[in-house]
Amino acid sequence: MADKILAKDKLDEFIAKLREEADVYAPARVGAKTTWQEVNGAEGLDWDFTNTEMSPKDFFFPQTECMMRFKNAKDDPEGMIMKAEELLPRSRVLLNMRPCDAKAFQVLDMIFVQDEMTDDVYWRDKREKTLVAGLACNEPCPTCFCSSVNCGPHHQVGMDLLFVDLGDKLLVKVLTEKGEAASADLPPAAAADEAKAAELKAAAEAAISSKVSLDKINAREVLDLYNLPMWDKVHEACLNCGTCTFVCPTCHCFDIQDEVQGQEGRRVRNWDYCMSWLFTMHGTGHNPRGKKKDRVRQRFMHKFKYIPVKRDGEIGCVGCGRCIQMCPVNIDVRQVVDQMNS
Amino acid sequence: MQQRTEKIREAAKRLLAEGAVDVVLGYRAGTVPMREQPFAARSVEEADELVWSSFCCNNLANFLVRRDEKTAIVAQGCVSRNIVGLLQENQIDRKRLKIIGVPCLGMVSRSKVLDKIGNKTVFAVEEQGEELVVKGKGFEERLNRKELLRDNCFTCQHRNPVISDEMVCEPVQDAAGGDIDKMAAPWEALAPEERWSTFKEAFADCIRCYACRDACPLCYCHVCFVDESKPQWCGKTQDEADVQTFHILRAFHCAGRCTDCGACESACPMGIKMRVLTSKIEKDVRQMYGYTPGMDEKATPTMSVYRPNDPQDFIK
Numbered sequence A: 001m002a003d004k005i006l007a008k009d010k011l012d013e014f015i016a017k018l019r020e021e022a023d024v025y026a027p028a029r030v031g032a033k034t035t036w037q038e039v040n041g042a043e044g045l046d047w048d049f050t051n052t053e054m055s056p057k058d059f060f061f062p063q064t065e066c067m068m069r070f071k072n073a074k075d076d077p078e079g080m081i082m083k084a085e086e087l088l089p090r091s092r093v094l095l096n097m098r099p100c101d102a103k104a105f106q107v108l109d110m111i112f113v114q115d116e117m118t119d120d121v122y123w124r125d126k127r128e129k130t131l132v133a134g135l136a137c138n139e140p141c142p143t144c145f146c147s148s149v150n151c152g153p154h155h156q157v158g159m160d161l162l163f164v165d166l167g168d169k170l171l172v173k174v175l176t177e178k179g180e181a182a183s184a185d186l187p188p189a190a191a192a193d194e195a196k197a198a199e200l201k202a203a204a205e206a207a208i209s210s211k212v213s214l215d216k217i218n219a220r221e222v223l224d225l226y227n228l229p230m231w232d233k234v235h236e237a238c239l240n241c242g243t244c245t246f247v248c249p250t251c252h253c254f255d256i257q258d259e260v261q262g263q264e265g266r267r268v269r270n271w272d273y274c275m276s277w278l279f280t281m282h283g284t285g286h287n288p289r290g291k292k293k294d295r296v297r298q299r300f301m302h303k304f305k306y307i308p309v310k311r312d313g314e315i316g317c318v319g320c321g322r323c324i325q326m327c328p329v330n331i332d333v334r335q336v337v338d339q340m341n342s
Numbered sequence B: 001m002q003q004r005t006e007k008i009r010e011a012a013k014r015l016l017a018e019g020a021v022d023v024v025l026g027y028r029a030g031t032v033p034m035r036e037q038p039f040a041a042r043s044v045e046e047a048d049e050l051v052w053s054s055f056c057c058n059n060l061a062n063f064l065v066r067r068d069e070k071t072a073i074v075a076q077g078c079v080s081r082n083i084v085g086l087l088q089e090n091q092i093d094r095k096r097l098k099i100i101g102v103p104c105l106g107m108v109s110r111s112k113v114l115d116k117i118g119n120k121t122v123f124a125v126e127e128q129g130e131e132l133v134v135k136g137k138g139f140e141e142r143l144n145r146k147e148l149l150r151d152n153c154f155t156c157q158h159r160n161p162v163i164s165d166e167m168v169c170e171p172v173q174d175a176a177g178g179d180i181d182k183m184a185a186p187w188e189a190l191a192p193e194e195r196w197s198t199f200k201e202a203f204a205d206c207i208r209c210y211a212c213r214d215a216c217p218l219c220y221c222h223v224c225f226v227d228e229s230k231p232q233w234c235g236k237t238q239d240e241a242d243v244q245t246f247h248i249l250r251a252f253h254c255a256g257r258c259t260d261c262g263a264c265e266s267a268c269p270m271g272i273k274m275r276v277l278t279s280k281i282e283k284d285v286r287q288m289y290g291y292t293p294g295m296d297e298k299a300t301p302t303m304s305v306y307r308p309n310d311p312q313d314f315i316k
């Protein structure tokens, strides 16, 4: 599909058009933080942000999500029967999503929607009703290592459109039919714009200073990695707080609970995380991951070994660096991976 | 800072070489700016990695509970007070513990530095005396360290360790200079409904990661009340009521025990100022009960004693 051009002074028009059918969101700066906000036009869009502190996974997998409701009355013929919650009523557009986040959701598609038996309607519904327009990174952060983990600063996977910021205009890479429909009115890109975008891509890739290797991890058996002595050291500083998993775009564990108040009942799922001791606590009282070391090891083994083994080599990490920035005790995924690989 | 680093290494190496301890808990340089890492040095070589800087924001007393090794710990004022608290509550054995005391000049708030720098990425931060040199792509800014101290360090009343086996330098002036009573003042000026809305606002962005709890040395229960499932005291959702219940109960559990070390605030990924609650409680305990937590190993914590003259204004 041919590339298009979107002049920044035409953005208002472009967004207004999208808003006829959908709610539009984009990263915007609020105080000291960059968070996803609903946008009405080009005003407030931030073209210099590195990435949002929290990943946009909340759009597809909310931290708290009501799945079903029921009437809490055993003797009532209507009682205790689960009623499906309404699905997403209106489509959405997520503008300026960074390539790492878009890639993360493509990895999660492989986990939430696998086959007829594993078909998470809540995830799938929101994915189907959302158009993702990515924004390529021209200035990667010192903690980004996307190019080491099947991703990159101008990566296109998981998006419908990819914008490359050329200053006063955006080069628009059209990646899917959904993206084609959304960009139908835009003029085609000139050869000079294409060349400029290619230059920016090469420069961004070259600017990624941090790298990890995975070759030995891939070659090693699961149990060899699992039994490495390094785990004895790695977990020591960890607080088991779970911040790393909360900010991560690929973490996807959840816990389901029924909440009941009087006659009202609902089934909700909430984010869960392997760092919590409750995560694998069995009803019997036995906990197969009873120690901090077991839990810390799970996080890295899941992302860099179990997911690749189960999902055709895909990695459960896209190198966004959020966990490195946010971990209160500086447990750095790059160092841990290097040790797993050494 | 450099002098403190060297003295800490010296003490750690000596204790390890003599076999007086198996491990020294301190900090080592982090991989990103403004984050040092809690570090357990077990050999003389490892002791050479220990550092002291303005970014030692974790409270190492947190790592003392349920540890069986003979341990030395690097402790500034607040950490030493938390050690006292843990001794009072029988969580650690003083005989197996060596305290390397560090007179503290206050720690810098990472989020204040980031706010100051605005929408730019920080690649490195260096300390040069009272200045912080913040560097990134195409910029270098020199900032005054004092203006960027964590709120609690600004109002700290006990910068010197209250308990130690050896000290790495001469004591500093105990009080940092800020007015600790003012911390709680904003609450006191508010009408009840305003208090409630201010509270709601302060905690609106909380993601319930519990980093504040997990960073705090007071939170050592095997099972925290929020994790209890039989019965479940607190809902698991992001609904306001569940988030607020967690914070209110957590703050009350800290009453008369919190040393205002600020580790909770420094750990929070969302920049929540949970000390707005604990500071008010700290002030009430200090003024109403005449008790400052973590000062005296022999004292009984104020919430575990009854005195006929305790204020009982709340029962009316």
Ligand code: SF4
Pocket: A237, A238, A239, A240, A241, A242, A243, A244, A245, A275, A326, A327, A328, A329, A330, A331
């Ligand atoms: S690695 Fe860091 S962020 Fe993750 S649980 Fe441990 S302390 Fe928390």
Ligand code: SF4
Pocket: A244, A247, A248, A249, A250, A251, A303, A316, A317, A318, A319, A320, A321, A322, A323, A324, A333
């Ligand atoms: S593990 Fe860390 S770097 Fe990797 S995707 Fe998650 S938050 Fe990003």
Ligand code: SF4
Pocket: A245, A250, A251, A252, A253, A272, A273, A274, A275, A298, A299, A300, A302, A303
């Ligand atoms: S097991 Fe841990 S690392 Fe894996 S997705 Fe769940 S929370 Fe994330």
Ligand code: SF4
Pocket: B205, B206, B207, B208, B209, B210, B211, B212, B213, B267, B268, B269, B270, B271, B272, B274
């Ligand atoms: S650390 Fe911050 S976000 Fe996490 S639970 Fe505490 S206040 Fe909430």
Ligand code: SF4
Pocket: B059, B215, B216, B217, B218, B254, B257, B258, B259, B260, B261, B262, B263, B264, B265, B278
């Ligand atoms: S509640 Fe916060 S300030 Fe108080 S002792 Fe715990 S970590 Fe320190």
